[in-house]
Amino acid sequence: MKEFFLGVWEDFYSCFLENGSYMMYLKGLRNTIIMAILACIVGLIIGIVVTIIRVVPKKNKALVVLDKIANLYVTIIRGTPVVLQLFIGYFVIFAAVKTASFIGIKETAGIPVAAVVFGINSGAYMSEILRGGINAVDFGQMEAGRSLGLSWLQTFMRVVLPQSLKSAIPTMFNEFITLVKETSVAGYVGIVDLMKIQKYVTTQNAELYMPLLIIAAIYLIIVLGLQQIQKLIERRLMASDKR
């Protein structure tokens, strides 16, 4: 038994501590986090804009056309695998952009492209989540805002959206968590994210299981952190529910 733990420790030492190999994990982690945060912001913005387009009363033809485009976007994104979207984004649409370096770090050149692709992907799911939340808000809230002379958009942003976010927060965090983990496919296009580190470490140490375990633990810690943030936000939003 003792020998088993000793062996595990030795593997851990060689795969994480020796020769500063933890620096490699940190580098991967940094890139993963940059991608996840950027993608999250892009996804949220796209999600909100697309949702507005889909729920706004269709007063003119331009809005009807926009609505059709928004629906098409959601259908296509949800209907195709994220790796495929990443390939198309990386090698076709943004092929010219990815050579530039990003925030002064050379080896992160492809990250903004990947982040935008993940953001575009996440936006589709986010808009579905938000739409569900908005439909759950009593229509009287919108009518009350309109009856006071507020515009549709003013009422939506100040009254309807905040209320829909409250009911959508659990599902939204589900999407954030999925997003963080989904960035692990970035290695397919040569981005050095956390997942990709496994390959480097295994090449160096001929060790497979230990880097996988370490990476799994790091992802798990990120997700646990997100769950804590979710709880915090939910507690805050509960304020208007207290009786």
Added chain:
Amino acid sequence: MISDKISLDEIVKAENIYKNFGKVEVLKGVTLRIKKGERVVVIGPSGSGKSTMLRCMNLLEEPTYGEVWLHENLLTPIDPYLHFDVIKLSSTFKKMKVEAITAGEEDSEKLDEKIILEIKKKDLLKKNEGKEYKLAIKDLYKKYSMNINKGRAKMGMVFQHFNLFNNLTVLENLTLAPVKLKLKTKEEAEEKAYALLKRIGLEDKANVYPSTLSGGQKQRIAIIRSLAMEPEVILFDEPTSALDPEMVGEVLELMKELAEEGMTMVVVTHEMGFAKEVATRVIFIDEGIIKEENTPKEFFESPKDERLKEFLSKVLM
């Protein structure tokens, strides 16, 4: 033509309102003109269209036909059937007139009127009625139309289910619209809000969320929320129907106070006592039309319409 008979003391005019929901005709030509200081109570059986009528007045429902005017400003699109001189420009009218004259009728004002009435009755106007007609409609619209949000800011509305903003505190509920619409600064709006809250004795509730309030408190705050906009008229859509019986009194009390202060009100309600006591005019809507319209005394003591008699005998037991 309506725009010719602008009367200064008429605040809101709903002219010949029709409203269809799909194939169901809910309103079939209702005209309601509200003068300054009037307190009009609208009663009628459920499904009669009285709430729809009220909601058409601030365009929460868009009328299928008809026009809504706020003072000299038009809130709805132009309804050509209300503008005879516009109909005269239409190609349908011209065609019918030529036909009538070749059939041997004399060209006169009377003939014009007859044709217009026929067009109106049979809904003969099509989408494409020629350039002249189109221009006339456009001109009218340009001259009178008003942004609906600006119009609604002057017409308060109180809902059956209160519809306070659940994500905002009571104070924020009262200040949101005046501040967002730049009618008041934040400080002015809050000052006004506190004054209104004090008036209804709920100043200690300024910073709580609506979910902590009773139904009566919610509705009174909904009423002062519309007052915070300093409206010219307030529309009440069954304000006491969703309340516990013991809370009806406090809401009616506040409404009576407003009435005494001279607030112009249109109230859809089942509270006959309120109608008798407060109304200057009572209207009975049934099957989408106004069946009777009278002073409260006449209305309740000597109703003429058969359906109204039956209705009153049931509700006044």
